[in-house]
Amino acid sequence: MADSPLIFDRVLLRARRRRATALGPATFLLDRVADDLADRLAAVLRRFDQALDLGTPGNQVRTVLARLGSVGGIVAMDAVLEGKGATARFVIADEEALPFGDAVFDLVVSALSLQFVNDLPGALVQIRRALKPDSLFVAALIGGETLPELRQAFAAAESEIEGGVSPRVAPFADLRDLGALLQRAGFALPVTDVDRLTVRYDSVFALMHDLRRMGATNALVDRRRAPLKRATLMRMVQIYAERFADADGRLRATFEIVWLSGWAPHPSQQQPLRPGSAKTRLAEALGTREISAGEKAGR
Secondary structure, X not given: OOOXXXXXXXXXXXXXXXXXXXXXXXXXXXXXXXXXXXXXXHOOOOOEEEEEEEOXXXXXXXXXXXXXXXXXXXXXXXXXXXXXXXXXXXXXOOOOOOOOOOOOEEEEEEEOOHHHOOOHHHHHHHHHHHEEEEEEEEEEEEOOOOOHHHXXXXXXXXXXXXXXXXXXXXXXXXXHHHHHHHHHOOOEEEEEEEEEEEEEEOOHHHHHHHHHHOOOOOOEOOOOOOOOOHHHHHHHHHHHHHHHEXXXXXXXXEEEEEEEEEEOOOOOOOOOOOOOOOOOOHHHHHOOOOOOOOOOOOO
16 A cells, blocks of 8 residues: 555545535446446345445435345444445445455445546455455446547647646556456456447536536646636637537547456355367367368468
8 A cells, every 4th residue: 555656636536526515426427336336236146144335425326225125234434434324334334445344345446436446456455355255346437448539629628728638537457457466466256348328518617617527636646736817718618629529529538447346255156267178179170180280261
């Protein structure tokens, strides 16, 4: 933890989430993730007696967990007091330092939270340790291909007006990196997939208002502290409209949601075969002739 680079200002993130709650949060991404999570868990023929909702900003996930007949008790862990409901017990803590012992939960889920963790590999190791053997972890994170339109428009405007570019949209991990992190953390049967959503807005300002209502505005440690120049902002708005408007004038904004799942290891789980242990040659399975090394294939 101490050696991990500080990418996100976690104190500022919590302040931004409190502001989003006061503004009235924009929940369309959380609603989509919660519905998808319910479908994913419904397909797992397993009883989860003790579940943890880790860091999800809002009560959407624990609401769907409470409706599933396969989920028993629910613990919600978060660093911000918001969206409390009667469906879970609450623990106030940070995703970077889980306050649980080993082998406590049958299920850990998290929605649109772990992308802001500075030490994601360390957090995944802590999650795996908190799971009982042969128990499930499922999470949805904002992916690296989120808001490319806003990134490009800001970069072009700043380069043109100010002669340089500052970090304004978080550098989220991509699908391949996250799959490798699951394996490094010791999860068995890791799976990753992606869901991309295009949302249309009347203006860039409407998009930026939604980002504030998600608590998702710039919280990078290396963000520029000086106020955004009006000339840069207006040029960004113009570039965005020029490059990313549909025929009706509405603007596209792309959100990428990356899904992760893995199981805490257990001897009963399916294991990969040892190299060289196959009993059937690939050529036999395909109904073709095997060509030895150095032999040229006939035409």
